[in-house]
Amino acid sequence: MKTNLIIGTRQSLLALWQSNHIADLLRRQYPECTVTLKKIITKGDRILDVPLAKIGGKGLFTKELETALLEGEIDLAVHSLKDMPTILPEGLCLTAVTKRANAGDAFVSNKYASIETLPQGAVLGTSSLRRKAQLLAARPDLKIVDLRGNVDTRLRKLDDGQMDAIILAAAGLTRLGYTDRIREIIPHNFCLPAVGQGALAIECRTNNTEVRAMLNFLNDQPTKQATDAERAFLGLIEGGCQVPIGVHAVTEGDAVSIEAIIASLDGSTVLRDTIRGQAINAAELGKELGNKMLDQGGRAILAEIM
Known part of the structure; x- marks a missing residue:
């Protein structure tokens, strides 16, 4: 068994929470193992003023972590599963998927209790085409604007009055202690979640059988x-x-x-x-x-x- 594990992680508060959560589980399972985090900036973190759909989609938040894996700088990477492409680079594998948290989308507003109570023409923020399309199907009157940035940044834009409501993943809000900001978990018949939403993915090198065996308990x-x-x-x-x-x-x-x-x-x-x-x-x-x-x-x- 390895006595030292390096976890690659993005630098956002949510990514750090997720990686620290996995690190704590590993330390508890393997008390003799030293677990450290290596912070890595991804393309999706650097470009915040352009809609996700215009800069590449899947892989924006994983590529640099995967490069670090392939080059041996880290032993494993922790991702939100919804950010992972369905095809991984050669030499890498999805080793574990953790128990899913709430997979739903959360409606967050300082004025309104639900999407149904939003007035005609209300401004709603989301970075997801999936959410936008489903919300417009039910409420074509809404003005939906692009919303990028970390969870804190998005909540701040709402609090600054730039929009009437925003949509965020319920799991991320809960993990960061913002459960009280959730006004409604949007029903799935109104808005289906993204693939893998609410689950964490652990990625490592395919040939690193020792680490893969150590990670099995997380699945x-x-x-x-x-x-x-x-x-x-x-x-x-x-x-x-x-x-x-x-x-x-x-x-x-x-x-x-x-x-x-x-x-x-x-x-x-x-x-x-x-x-x-x-x-x-x-x-x-x-x-x-x-x-x-x-x-x-x-x-x-x-x-x-x-």
Whole structure:
């Protein structure tokens, strides 16, 4: 067993919370092991004045961490699973997926209790095309503006009065102690979450069998099966931040249920479907649902976007 582990992490407060959480779990599991953090700045952290969809989508918050892994500077990287591309660089693998926190999107406002109570023409901030498309489908009257930055920065823009409400991942707010800012967890029939939202991903070198064995205890099988289904769906559709796709899977014993949407950018068209089957076949079910939705009109929606 290694006696020293270096975790690569982004520098945001949320990324540091997540990496410190994993570090604490490792120290508890392996008291003789020294665990340290190495802070790394990613492209997504450097470019904050441009919408995510215009600068590349998936991989913006992982590439530099993955380079550090491949070059041996770090032993593992901690990511929000929703930030990870479905195809990893050669030599790297997704070693563990932690137990999922609340996967939902949170409505945050200092004036209003829910999206339904927002007045006509209210200004709502989000950096996600997925959220924008689904919200516009239900409330086309809203003025949705791009919102970038760390959680603290986004909350500050709301508090400064730049917008009437913002949408953030519930898990991130809870992890940073901002549960009291959540006015509503948006129902999934209103806005499906992003692939992997609420779960943490641990990435390491494929050939580093010693570290991979040490990380096995972090893996939560029900979450892994559910997110395997979601990532398989996304991988088939080939969507990233540039395409409004939402998908959420839930395991119940030996079964898994998957719900997904493919939407046009303006929310005028939203295709929604579900599938259910054995959890052991989660990834295959995700692909099956993806193929079904592409044939039902998803391919036409994506053609207009791409």
